[in-house]
Amino acid sequence: MKKSLLCLFLLSTSIGVFAQDAVNYQQPPKAIADLLLAQPTPSVSIDSKAEWMLLSNRNSYPSVEELAMPEFRIAGLRINPNNFSPSRQTFINGYTLKNIKTGKTAVIAGLPAPLFAAHTLWNPSQTQISFTQTTAKGVDLYIIDIATLKAVKVNKKPLNVVLGGGITWVDDVTLLYRTATKSAAAVPVKSLMPKGPAVQLNLGKASPNPTYQDLIKTPYDEQLFEFFATSQLVQYKNGVETLIGQPAIYTAINVSPDKKYLLEKTIDKPFSYQVPYSGFPSTVKITDLAGKPIKTLAKLPSRESTPSGYDNTQNVPRSYDWRDDEAATITWALPLDSGLIKKQVPFHDAVYALSAPFSGQAKELFKTQNRYQSTTWGNATLALVREGLRSKQTIKVSRYNPEAGTIETLYELNETDKYNNPGDPVTEKNKFGLQVIQTVDHGTKLLLNNMTGSSPKGDLPFLAKFDLATKKNEIIWRSTEGTYEYVADVIDPEKLILFTRKESQKEVPNYYIKNLILRIADRKVTDFTNPYPGLEGVTKEKIAYKRADGVDLTGDLYLPKGYDKAKDGPLPTLIWAYPREFNSAADAAQIRGSKDRFTTISWASPIFWVTQGYAVLDNAEMPIVAKEGKKPNDTFVEQLQLNAEAAINKLSDLGVGDRNRMAVGGHSYGAFMTANLLAHTNLFKAGIARSGAYNRTLTPFGFQNEDRTYWDVPQLYYEMSPFSYANKIKTPLLLIHGDSDDNQGTFPINSERLFSAIKGFGGTTRFVSLPYEAHSYRGKENLLHMLWEMNSWLDQYVKKAK
Template structure:
């Protein structure tokens, strides 16, 4: 009864409280110069190599857009954020320059014909890899360009502006033919908002359960419906050797894919009525097969809105899903259907059935196989080999099966916990078949697969590997592994038979670069890039993967960074602990070592590592596992207690080593890490300050589940109350810095979370500062906003941690 009274108080507070800010908007500030220089260092180019290992595309990006760029016109509707002037997403990271490198000649070429101010995206090699397509986004349109590798020249190929509102805007057919989505009207013709609406916006439900997550930017009115329909409606265009023809009629096309034989298109067309509860991808739709001219060949399925999806992570709608082309056949479509009505609580032998339908699509669909867990997709090889994934999110279980379509058999190859990083065998290496589709590569007369694990977690840290998986013994034989002291992974297998590989290698002191490896001949690796260190200010900073135990015996790790020139005889340092909790059903999995001390330190805007230059010890990626206490228990059943154990053990270990001053410790995190931070400040006195960015602090605002918790508020009200730091705002007396983007687009982390927590802490006399960043979403991008965030964090740490009394 007491808990119900508390919940009523929480809900009343949400309704009646308004945000109060104790100061006017301040001007932008910059952090110390060394931090500013680290943030704005030009990123190293990204790399893409053709399948023959001859040509490399280097793509260069600038650091961060300005706040003015973020502040350009934007429409938020149906879960989308759009630029109303050019029919494209409003928040993108663009490529600003291309270069081509001939790896045999070791020569770099500039690409001519690029737009003067390049804003490129959606890069794709042609089927024969002699051309490269990309989109260029200007202020009023999106255009399609093609780079001819032979001439090193980029040319505009689209005669109509592209529409990239929903999904990929184009696909290659052959080296001379591309299908793209075009606009059908000028942005000037967008519907105008009426001053006086026709009437109120009304929603209703007539007794049918329709739980839904807390999505952002949804349709809220009939006018929003008109906007979505206007911007999402598109026309398919076939461009062949400069000649364009229309394919079908205008429609709202969520996605389209070409059949392997390039004769058919699988299209997902969205239908009305548009939902006010889910995003565009959950609207009613039709799955349709057409020919390239747009003629309907087969309506495969008519799907309802996803509003009716039952809550619970292993539950699904009782409708077909996971539509895709089979990569090893000319034109065969596959999909899954639940055999348990989509409800995991039903006791059945099989959960899903997977069906196939081949051209000319006039016969009845045939059953391929049934799965005992939820179907998680297929990687195709040939008629004898395909890998079928099954998953159970609630049990954190994954299975991989061998499917032989010629026999119709499904054979279990391996089963493991999703959280068992050591047991991950990697992903099958693929190569192009006669249709130009990537399919599983087999070796040694089809008896083995090559498996690439680009993480390679092990008791010695992450050591990526390449292995041979024996389909008979079901064992992985590692044939190459990254050496201790560096971190190297295989980017691409260029020649499976001769084991010629493209790798990316780095170490603490060596910036990532790319190499050609030949495992068969065992000759020296050939460097094909020579990128230099963009962070000279971090030279001398040390990094160590530390190991320690929490009080109940669970092994923990973290990445410890210490300032250049530091030694213990200089005394303990102020400490920053930065973390993000994760749930485990297995204590053994929680104790596994993740990450590598031998990776080159790369700084993102959100990293805490900047402050190692200011005299702090930084424990980044501090493990904060939340482990289920028993077979019938869920990890979150004792969430707070485990947070306390995790935090206390890290502080005790580092103070015991003489590295950290246990009386000068800060904790911080982003998103779920911010949620963790507020909880630690509410329930412990371990810290001098906290930094919480873009978090959710009241779980009653996410009543149908959050993170990996699939129980609803009504099933576990006490858990929702106890896990909400908002419930204990009166106990948060440790200074806390709240930062939130005003345009947060993440499910569950509405800005109201920070607004209300600020007001609650302020109302109860706590020490709190709330920074509201203009135009920012869940991740921050604007240069001025990011620099100011780093300044805010620095000032907070200096005042309440380093110089605390």
């Protein structure tokens, strides 16, 4: 009895203002828990002939005890000290092969049990599939043979996947991978007596950097990084393993199209204390397949010295890669503006090439007027070059003719202009087995796939033909209204045989084979069932409304099963959002998303509360638009208020939302938005802010899409920080944060300090620190408790509000 009374006492005080220690892990209502723990449908991958389909089932959420296992947090990594792998992964726990032609499902023999698979790769002819299996003591490599339906382990030494899988099929029987060079038990031991203090020095060189987490902090961290990141490159062929080159800290290994050379990128010392491993000094070189050095292309410095500003870059070569349509040609970009985008020059970047045997002079291929981003190769007369400016949200795609050396613009648009995005080029395998641009109609047109297909009627994915001469895009197929269907793969570009994924509000997503020319009935190749029966009867509607300054907004409105507006009246409401910056009001007003998608739920979703009698407005648009020549953030708080008022007014006018019982919430930048709305308005009864950054002076060299520094606009940083107005936050605010947040800028101290400030001024707030959670939460017990916390908060301060 005493124990029961104690539990009741803890429960009753757990959501009180002065509670200190949270109760033990709690469970949300069963309807919410069932949705969270539902097994999602498998992911799907098919071969190019549409003969075999691989179905992959994902593991459910791991326990918090699994998250609590030891890990090293160094150089921007989180490392499992026992098996040379990342400590936080989502694994596949089941593989199944299905023959598409016969419809029969095959069981694969020899799979490890239990299965903790990752890094799934088909071989070039798609007769075999490789994957890694992670155990407590190491990572192994397996190959599934489709003909025999058997899986076999191939490696002799454990793999090292700390810096990524690094697994490559060279040909149908040859694999490259990286192995550990030592036993995990040989990890350097930290001396109780340090050799001296950790010292950092700067001699007058500017080094503006974002606020990264998990960086190297001590000489011992340097030892650990070198130990765990060093690996040996290995070739596997017909059962034989051959060592390639010497152990090194490899970050990339790319095989040349003709399979004669390797492009290697390795990390050099000294290791940086200011940036993660991807920004460490490095060497880019070419070797033969045995690891013999052929040419050193570049010795790249640490990225510490990158100028601030999103379109600025270091004044060094970047973007080294093989040209996919030639046997062995390396390409790279070099700034023509010393890396400073504001420098007045006719061209900001140039792209160069060097072909085997790599002894001649590099050849300039083309220049770009903006910052070069990437090239998609096709053939001797066709490649697509992408350039753009993040600061202006612009992109430009041009046709480059390698044979003639000419380049011409195909289209330019704002990257936020989803209506006019023509799509991405469909590719095919060339003679080297690499994906290059597919042309149709005798090489005159591109086949473009837009898997979103935003339109004034909502997202309607499409397939189009882009005429290279007229630069016009002709849509040849589009998802029909009332459904959401996109092209997952193009099986035959000439015959227009497609592999599509189709869903609707009531139809679970499934895969089909579609023939656009013969126009025969679509053939359904999967039969997935609804994993969320608890949402049956819930209604979803894409609502449109306008804010006071005329900007059009939308949101996804969910209403409870059986809800009758006339009988039940306005409901308590949860508005969930994430602000985005726009340079164009017209782009901000575009409709995003589709009312016809099947409702699925992740741990981060607000839709859970539709089962508890709430109206839920998810994806409520919160655009921050550039006005009158100013930057978007110059009127950030003002526009947040306009967005929120418009949403509340619309829900109230519809008669479904009770304007006196409104809550607002968000994750990350959505949490930042929530705290700002509560600091500057009285529109809501409660707020929920998860893993946010609330003091912008802690991210002084820019945040989100703001590239001005604190020293450029100190008043802006102050005014955008809800921490600056903590004394005005009187609306109940629930703060949740993972105590091991790894995201750039969202250090847990943000929530700790905001909670203390609000508490110091007598506000109503609660801070929940989730053990071992990063920026994205994973632990089952933590997630269930998080949902309980949110549900309790909403019930007390919103549903029961007067």
